[in-house]
Amino acid sequence: MKYVCCLTLILVFGSAFISRPSLEVHQQPAVKASMDRGKTIYLQRCMACHQVDGSGVPRLNPPLDGASTVKGNDKLKLVRIIIKGMTDRVEIDGEYYDNNMSANPDLTDTQIADVLTYIRNNWSNKASVVTAAEVKAARAKIK
Numbered sequence: 001m002k003y004v005c006c007l008t009l010i011l012v013f014g015s016a017f018i019s020r021p022s023l024e025v026h027q028q029p030a031v032k033a034s035m036d037r038g039k040t041i042y043l044q045r046c047m048a049c050h051q052v053d054g055s056g057v058p059r060l061n062p063p064l065d066g067a068s069t070v071k072g073n074d075k076l077k078l079v080r081i082i083i084k085g086m087t088d089r090v091e092i093d094g095e096y097y098d099n100n101m102s103a104n105p106d107l108t109d110t111q112i113a114d115v116l117t118y119i120r121n122n123w124s125n126k127a128s129v130v131t132a133a134e135v136k137a138a139r140a141k142i143k
């Protein structure tokens with residue numbers, strides 16, 4: 001009995017030390033799968049304007065690499081931009097961009113979560129993942 005308890009403790013604490021804390025967020029299997037799906041969506045739908053390296057096109061399309069909104073905590077704003085697109089000429093990190101961003105009303109909650117998780121954790125960006133549940137909750141607030 002003592003032996004079993006000891007073994008259990010070793011397994012529980014041992015696995016906590018060996019696996020979880022050493023993995024960076026984007027290396028966790030579920031997050032990596034989401035990033036991979038998000039990359040495919042990015043290449044199909046976003047790359048033409050924001051470029052493969054996320055640097056955008058001066059005065060036309062804003063960079064996503066290093067962008068404060070992309071890395072920020074306002075996930076509702078990010079979900080709205082993906083679903084509705086963006087046509088208002090507003091200041092983004094000190095610059096203005098003349099192009100309009102297309103709307104993506106056909107993307108599912110999971111697809112939006114994947115592409116947002118990808119842009120928030122690719123290039124130099126490091127931010128929390130976006131889940132399908134978060135997108136669902138945000139979508140309900142967007143008209």
Ligand code: HEC
Binds near residue numbers: 064082087089090119
């Ligand atoms: C047709 C070109 C185009 C495509 C395609 C496009 N975007 Fe955009 N995107 C823009 C432009 C232009 C803006 C800024 C619009 C403005 O200033 O009103 C923008 C803004 C954004 C912003 C806000 C940036 C910030 O820092 O505030 C995000 C996030 C974004 N796009 C992500 C995406 C994602 C993800 C995709 C693919 C699903 C995508 N875009 C597809 C042109 C595009």
